[in-house]
Amino acid sequence: MLEQILPYLLAGVSVGGQYALIAIGYTMVYGILRLINFAHGDIFTVSGFVMVYAAATMPLTLSIPLTIVLTVALAVLVEKVAYRPLRTAPRMSVMISAIGMSYLLQNSMWYLTGGLPKQYPVLPWISDSVNVAGSSTSRVTVVTPFLVVVLVAGLVLLIKRTKIGMAMRAASRDFETAQLMGIKINNVISFTFVVGSFLAAVGSMLYFSNYATVTPTIGAMPGLKAFVAAVFGGIGSIPGAVIGGFIIGICESLIKGAGLTTFSDAFTFALLIVILAVKPTGLFGENLTEKV
Amino acid sequence: MIKKKDYKKTWIALLIAAAILILVVVLDNLPSKVVPSMLLTVLQKGAIYALVAVSMNLLNGFTGLFSLGQAGFMLLGAYTYAVLTVPVARQASVYQRYPGGGLGFSVTESLGNSMGQLGLFLGVVLCLILAGCVAGLFAWFIGLPVLKLKSDYLAIATLGFAEIIRSVVQYEGLGPVTNGSNLLYGFTGFSDFHMGELKLTTMMPFLFAGASILIVVLLINSTYGRAFKAIRDDEVAAEAMGINLARHKRMSFVISSFFAGISGAMLAMFQASVQATAFKAAMTYEILLIVVIGGIGSVTGSVLGSFLFVGCSEWWLRFLDNETILKNFSAKVQFCALLAALIAVVVGFGLLRLKRSGRKIIFRSGKRIAVDWGPVLALALAALALGWDVWFLLSSNLKLPLLRSGFRMVVFSVVIMIVVLFFRKGIMGDQELWDLRRKRRSAKAKAGAGK
């Protein structure tokens, strides 16, 4: 029994870790801007494409850092162009801008790549196959959860111990007061996007090592699922996003294992609706009430 | 006095509607040399999208509920319609993967056989209403848990439900009805309508969409519509003034989904086939963008926006997708002049805006001199584009750069982003066409009183 489940469990943990990395980007941006950054999933895809093209022309030692740098630059650019001008606008406008940005990124990717799926480069070591308790899987599956834990630990330290981390916490608590207290809010927000997209870039390397092909719209679904993970864990909470990511990844993988592949996406959203109905703030979210 | 005025207005509206319908019928029946077939496509699809955009606007713009489930309800409507109207004789071939699949009857076929065109019409109307009812029924159930949520949570939950609907429809177990993830086709479409030799293909979507939009407009201007707007403006105050939030939100959600269902069914009729994979979140986003372009809270805006959107994406921007080689040097001169003029206009507008806002490109900030980099960057880009334009004119290359498959959508999404960022109110803001006239009149009256 366990032997049958194990491969799916492993795959679930791996994809869950990747969701977790993307989810952190969502949850941090939402924590500060109260914005679902719909373009985040597409930035994740762009990162995949950049890697495809970079790896074709230069060695991996160069292409990996280049991919990360370009992904981060794009995310910061998106924030500057699409979100910063709307800082005082109603929330709905910013969300629409995010959707428009996602549309633009997808269409641009389609245009630049010709819309054909691209083969993701094979990363050495990480793509090797290994044996875990009798079932063979690629090393990325095993590495992912550990890498996620390390990155999240680093991130938590960053937020708890550094000055910029303190500024981020202050901004997510009360945007306007933080501004009045002399925090340069634009820098904080840019930094949030830097961190979020860095994790998304790492996530994309792990994800596409497993899936092997990149298409312009491939990021939309994992992006949405990662957002669900963030909501599930309680938006604004980083540990919440990580736990949510793992739970969703594992459940999805087990459902696929049970032969109900059609329902794996539906399940994720059903989970979302259940959690929103039962505990609207997610597992670790805080309650906010409106003053009358 | 008031009543008489109302009757007059009604008559004018009816006359305009009749004129539009007649015009569409005429366009449909002119030889294809005179009327490009693309125009008819745009008109049909535009009318369908107008209805779904209005339905989304009812929810997002008038009730203030940010829902992203439209594609799911369209899918329900489309499938309901298709399943009900696939002709019996074709059911075996449509449902070939599920022997014995299909309902074994077809509403439009049986009514059409017994009563001719009138029966066909009645059958389609009946099935459209049923399609809307199925969507509305689902909306009622979905609304129970979902409508308690606020803004973005509501958006993401409705988006989630749309995805759930899509995957459930594709479920193998439902195959005998929905044909699984395969195409449904062969059902009654718009092209089956004609009056003798007279084609009514384009008139039908106008008729159905027009009637539906009319109902929405009547609703918005009724006491219930006013309550919706109160909920949008201030929920707490609306509740304190005795408006039952849960009930009115559900009402708006169900009605919006009802019309989304109808428009989904019409989309199926237009495409002559339907497949669940087409009704993705991307479709909802497109509809949302139409609503934004037209103006959130404006029905006429949504209608104009959808024709513009469909026109641009299907027709006017098509040339951007084709690799183009200019015929001769004079064509090239024309192209370059046009591009230069375009750049000049854009830069001119930008400078005008800057001047009006009172900002300066170079200004003093404390003791040092600072530069506003935004406009500088924009000017540099414009100069670069202009330089390239000149270079292109002087070079011997006749092939237009950038134009190839996919460029249309890039340009299109850039335009949309510009609207979203700089013209946030869209074409109409929250005004209606008929408001504009009244406003001008009242402004005049005020000016007169001032004298």
Added chain:
Amino acid sequence: MRENVLRVENATMQFGGVVAVDNLNLEINKGEIVSLIGPNGAGKTTAFNVITGVYAPSNGRVEFCGETIVRNHPQGKMKKLYKGQNPELYTTGLRLPDTGITPEERTLLEADERERDPAAFTDKVLCPTPDRITNLGMARTFQNIRLWKSQTVFDNILIAKHLRRTSNLFSATFRMNRREEEAQRADVERLLDIVGLGGLRDELATSLPYGKQRRLEIARALATEPKLLLLDEPAAGMNPQETNDLTEFIARIRSELGLTVFLIEHHMDLVMDISDRIYVLDFGGLIAKGTPADIQNDQRVIDAYLGVAEDA
């Protein structure tokens, strides 16, 4: 005995560690103008919110025109909260306290309780949403003005007429309710005249000056055809002239429309001028009640407003 309109019993409202309203007991009779005053943060607006159904109290009962409209029902977290006095009276499943009364007295009290509220001692939850309470005939205004921003003055009042409609969705959409619609519009015109906003009917609500926005809020509340009008700081931000006008206005609507008025206010001139009776709240609890003259001479009220020296 005068007819009772509003009666609040042992109302207690706790948020986390803060007891915002502590055992509030008050009564308002028909035709009275009653004020609720107290220093900032005394819990006045929270009391309003409990009465109008915005919050479910952690203990207590609200009666309106002899009918119990709110009876707390501690559920979930609320069970652990501070409940003030006599929680047994309002908590479901429990009976009156055993101590200090004879069985006969208890039976009588219970019967009395059942008469006032047939749902007493059952598991029925009684915490209706604000719209239900407004439907019963209680309307309010807000401390920070909450008009419908995109609507005109006329429409703001017209929308408040929505709850008295008899038309359903179908008849309203297809304009089969023309007579009702016309009656509503005529009513709105009348209200506009009463509050003196007749000339501004087509202006956007938010374009009005502050004082007129407050008047519009009152007009909007009146449109719901209330028996009891709750005004939350109607004179906030008004100059003395406007305050005087408002005082007259409130007195006039009381006499013309036969209303009962319950108001929170900081302008003591207005309060002392207009009130029949006054309740004073401090730190959530009632510290004084009585006629304006009583209140003016009450030492505890003076202390609450001016503060007491620590060593005094």
